[in-house]
Amino acid sequence: MRKEAQLGRLLGTAGAAVALILTAAACGNSGGVGGSSNAAQASVAAGQSVTLNYWTWFPAQTTLQKSIDAFEKANPGIKINLREFTNTNYQTELPLALGGGQSLDIVGVQVSAMTNSVRKNLRPVSDWASDLPSNWQSQINSTMLDQTQKIAQDDTLYSIPMGSIGSAFVYSNQALLAKAGITAEPTTSAELAADVAKIKATEPGVTPVAFSGESWWQDEVFFTVADQIDPKLSDELYTGKVAWNSPQMVKALTAYQNLFSSGTLGTGTLSLKEADADNAFNSGKAAFLLEGSWDSSVLSSAYRQANGISVADVGAGYLPVSVAGGSPAARTYAEGGLAIPKSSQHVAQAAKFIQFMTLSQQGESTWAPDLVLVPSLNGYTVPSSVLTSPAAQSGYQTIAQTIDAGGSGRGEYSTTFTSDVLDNSLLQVARSQITPQAEAAKLQSAWASGRYPLQ
Template sequence: MRGTARAFAVTTAALALGLTGCSAGAPADGRPVQQAVPKAGEETKKPEKPAGPVTLKYWTFTPPEAALKKAVTAFERANPGIKVELRTFAEADYRKRLPKALADDEKLDVVGLPIPTMTRSVANRLRPVDDWKDKVSGGWVDELEKNAVKQTEKAAKGGTLYSVPMGSNGGAVMYYNAGLLSELGLSFPKTAADLESVVRRVKKEIPDLRPIVFSGDPRRQEELLFTIASQSHPTLSDELLADDRPWNGPEVVSALTAYRSLFDRGVLAKSGLALKGDRPAELFRSGKALFLVDGSGRSPMLSASYRKTAKISVKEIGAGPFPTVLQGSKPAVRSTAEVGLAIPKSSKHVAEAATLIEFLTVGEGVSDWAGDLALVPAREDFRIDSSVFADSEGKEGYAAIQELVKDGGSLNVPDESFLERVEGDVILDVAHGRITPKKAADRLQEEWSRGE
């Protein structure tokens, strides 16, 4: 764990690099300047004294503002020469505003970057991480999950790292009403056969209760398909996107067949495909469903304090991997590095911005924002404080999700255009039984080749 004393040392080391606004005066708040602690073999450098506080402009869309404010407050307390002006946006609004702000050279110092969907479009407005990572302690980027870093590199053409991954998300996982499952005397299902048995019992004994709710949005169904595929072939998504395997190969046909079997057997109701957006989660949170299939971004429900604040009627919520479908397969998810922290070229406070990014990605700031549970932190050794949870179901559920997301890092960024143009509709046609898995795979390959 990186301590507060180390944070002071990082700040003064950054100031010693000749930052804008630094001169030989005392800090504005009157606090003494801390001496940087040199590493073995390094020459001791005499830090310069800041003439006054530097203010960093930090824009992002996640984690939520309340969680980030806690982390920013801790950062400012540990780094008295740096102030942070934080602005958070709704994601849809942010995707429009950030590219425009960067194109207009607005004086932003740190930006949260939607890694899969925006890296390539704004990379020319960002400083490569190699240009600024050594302005704080050496080697700190190595403390991040390697899969998350590699995926962030691949998000840009040429494999240049333009942001430092803050956290990842994955799907699909399965949340459950722990109290109700216990009342039924049932355990969390490990296989599709187990889940089918639970569904049949719920339909018989509690006909007004939906056994499982899920989103029929193409994106969520694609995640479910590749969750099933990853259970048997963890690298299939990467291999398809890298053209190492055809879309109509046996692995894809097998995954589509297993996916369709869940609807054919009634494990998942075809009528459930009509649910969109937040509606499945609303049904689950109000106690009208036993299970919810969704991404790891729903993990805040595992926190008792969040359930109270959000007025969720279900008192105990647990989580686990989506049950395995094919024999011999293992629990898995396909995860994605969700948000990275980047420094725009327009920033005039690069070293201070780098200090903030290090604090939020591998430093003590991770504990401050991660308690929200919206992201699985990219810091390799991070474990959430157990005080976040009021029961074992929440604690164990989050631990399971965290391991799944960290183990399931996809090294290729999903092709959003192909999903929207072809793949989503084909997957839904398979679920509805309108097309066979083999014909669906052939169509995917045909359209993929045509797009290339």
Template sequence: MRGTARALATAAAALTLGLVAACSGGSGSAGEPPVDQARTPQDRKTVTLKYWTSFPAEATLTETLAEFERTNPGIEIELDVLDGDELRKRLPEALEDGEEIDVVGLPIQEMTDTVKDRLRPVSEWESALPDGWRSRLDERVIEQAGKAAGDGKLYSVPMGSAGGAIMYANASLLSELGEDFPETAADLESIVTRVKKELPDVRPVVFSGEPRRLEEILFTVSGQSDPSLAADVLAGRRPWNAPDLVAALTAYGSLFERGVLDKSALNLKGDRPAELFGQGKALFLVDDSAQARLLSASYRRTEGIAVGDVAAGAFPVVLPGGKPVARGLAGTGLAVPKSSKHTKEAARLVEFLALGDGVPEWAADMTLIPALKDFEMDSAVLVGEPAKEGYAKIRELVGTGGPAYHSPEAFLSRVEGEVIGDLVRGRITPKNAASKLDKEWAGGRYDGK
């Protein structure tokens, strides 16, 4: 939707001008208008920045940008919030046509390489950002953003990162059972056994059976022993049938064989797992960091979620000697297109949203983990120890050293998802699954784009 922030700013400006005019009558020399009256709106040059994005939500951005306009007189924002698919379709076309867009909220992994030729490298406009701005952001996120285009150049300032797999728990129910958050697969198996026996109407663990989530859990398991394995395989540095990946496939399949993860969950799609969890019908939810909002008591009240406290942490360690990990990838970055004629003003908006007072505003939605190192969540958002500890754990997992990979959608949807699905359903052995994945990948039809 276009122009929301600008409309609010215009209304506020009109009210302010009216009050000034009313209060200034009679001031000034005889026959001369007061200074404020002498300056017409036309005398005040206003720059309008066109800002396209799919993140954060429009309601959040409206409030955030109103604050930016208040603290940056002379700059107004024309906002266009698109859903992800629409942005991926319309943005390349608009930039190709030379449309004057000043700031873009860019899905770093998915779109940087696609539109890089129409963007200004950050090096061309970072002089308008505060000195030392890079040191204030997570180095790992900046590094990932710098690799996204494949040419070694940084085209956007990352707002934050996202990732998974993350496990969420109905902390109230877990407490009633007298159980702690599971750290290992053995811990989880013990709790699952109890739930099946004592709480037959509650699903122990729910997750999406769609390819992206199945792959994420697999690479979480493999990453517990070797965080670089997934990226190495997808970059062609190691084969899909490498012994370490066969071991991970074996361990992954065993979770279903032993009933730790139930095959019935493979039929769940989209938001259904989160809905079941939110209705109190599941003890654990395996999802990504965007579900961190479940930690917020106000969010749960607003959405009618019938769960008391919610906890969060790493997916339990499966392989011996493994360590808790989660994939962490740079999420949305703020880029300045070549078509922009207001790079200095655009940089001020980028600074506000990625480094300044705008961060706490959008971060309260808890759908992206801020890259800003010294960021602290408003205490009103996270109430209670389970929420505070859970958010800290998610931030730690996503921000430090886990598997960092981005799979080609074609391979995931046409090959990998089906093979993993067959594995966890017991239709194919781990070795055969690995061989099939390696054969399809080596065929050269999937180039990682």
């Protein structure tokens, strides 16, 4: 009897917990708190110094400190209090901080990944454009500006982009290529396959092509292949203009699978993380590296020296064309948006800093030589001292031209379909665990299920 009573109490407690949660669920729909309102502006007496709270994840802290030092020197009444985050943490920390009313003056916004999760707590650029030069829009790359506005669900510009990124590109270790008798960057998958064979023959201990096996990277490579068929194919897939089981899609999946089944890309490499692949390349243990344009810093000899990268010379090129009749492609998008939160009480001063970073040659020259972004400032060119070898110069030019050519939007269409379904499926395609046709049908079925609306 006692045991039964105890069991009854236990189940009763569990039942109470269940009831509590379900009651809360049934009473849900608080409707949220909506966006916050603009904070009143603080009055600043003459000679008084203002400190701006600046949160970001980009550029690297050492680089950003140079920018801040230069800005503070030019603007003695303004101090910058910087807090820098890692990429992934920032995507979580900033929305929570802004939603919680944290007083911030300038924030970096990952344009495609974060605009919609923070926009309700940001001031539209139009609110503070009067603090910028009147012709500021003409100074910024119009495509990047357009992308930054278009990504917001309410079609409003909330940040000014520092530049643009794209993927996928191929970086090469020039010394290893020379040793294998390779004289030019591969432009087709057949050429890449031939290069891989030469490297395997001359350097058996070297990974011919290193790349991240993480699921998110698979769609970067796949969409680059798909956009070689039609530069807007991935956009059209997400907007429903082309079905996921269309002939183009099957062709793209087949080409992607062939890269692995031919041995050009090794399935064994799929167990590597992005950092492992980068390390393999940076330590001279990989001849080619598939990466995004955000890794272009390796083209700079000064960067390599400062970061202990033992590769003497690095070149770059677009992802070799893998489909017959295809053209080089890359998905690109504006990146490194600088915005002013509603909670800022120093809008004019914050705008001054954003102007320095995005609209002035002086500010640009403090961070752009890192080559992480292709800068948005019209007419800015990377100093010749940054790219010291012909391979690096030509490589950077190829990357910048491919990004400027425009293609589908990288990360423009936000839905967990990509991470939940597509990325995992692509790993199966790469390992030949499923045929391209079956995979295309599976993707279309998941897309049409209604589970993954665009956000």
